[in-house]
Amino acid sequence: MRLGRLDEAAHALERSVTLNPESVPALFNLGNCYARLGRGEEARKALDRFTRASGSQEKYFDQKRLFRAAQARADSLAHEGKDDKSLEALLAYRDSLTDFSLFQQELGVAYLRLGRRDDAIAAFERAVAKDPTLTEAQADLAALYQQSGQGAKAMKARQAAARPVSSGPLPAETP
Structure with a gap:
């Protein structure tokens, strides 16, 4: 746009x-x-x-703002090499952002940094269940499924990630 x-x-x-x-x-x-x-x-x-x-529009805007705050704090800690603290920072928002797909995707990334593959898979699965257009989560799932010997699931996730429409709306366009 x-x-x-x-x-x-x-x-x-x-x-x-x-x-x-x-x-x-x-x-x-x-x-x-x-x-x-x-x-x-x-x-x-x-x-x-x-x-x-x-x-309601306000609920979505509130969740988006809250997510940005959680993400900023987690990113800051991750850049300092404090991956465990980064995950803790995200988990502090778990109750408020459980239904927010981007939060689940971010949790998956945090779990991956810590080598917690099963937790990462679960978080990415929750993310794409809420929003199948999350290309990053689909791609991460494809790789994780492949690594864990789940070829059929890996193929399905790769196909979902490759769909042009799966990129969804531009992040800068959302409120």
């Missing part, structure tokens, strides 16, 4: 919403994209779906 190719963005977001009808970021971006295209009725419908999917 930032490049001004709104028709292409709308088409990609429509496919993303088809894959995951409850994808809060995709619904939000689709509504805004429709509004910028002058498609007011479609924008209203998409934003209504966004409100229903997120429980």
Whole structure:
């Protein structure tokens, strides 16, 4: 959307919403994209779906802000080489962000840094169950499944990660 190719963005977001009808970021971006295209009725419908999917717009915005804070703290600790403290920082937000797919993905990354493969797999599985468009989580799952001898699951995750639509909305476009 930032490049001004709104028709292409709308088409990609429509496919993303088809894959995951409850994808809060995709619904939000689709509504805004429709509004910028002058498609007011479609924008209203998409934003209504966004409100229903997120429980409320405020809840989603609060979770997004909370996630960014958790992620920033965890990243800072990880860059200092304190991977165990990084995981602890994320887990401090577990109760508030359990249903937030990006949080689950970030937990998976933190578990991977610590070599906790089973925990990482579980976190990535929760992430893609909530939002199948998370390419990074799908790709990590593919590698982890392959390493653990689960070839069929690895192939399925690779295919999900390779779908062009799986990249989802641009992170900069979400609130």
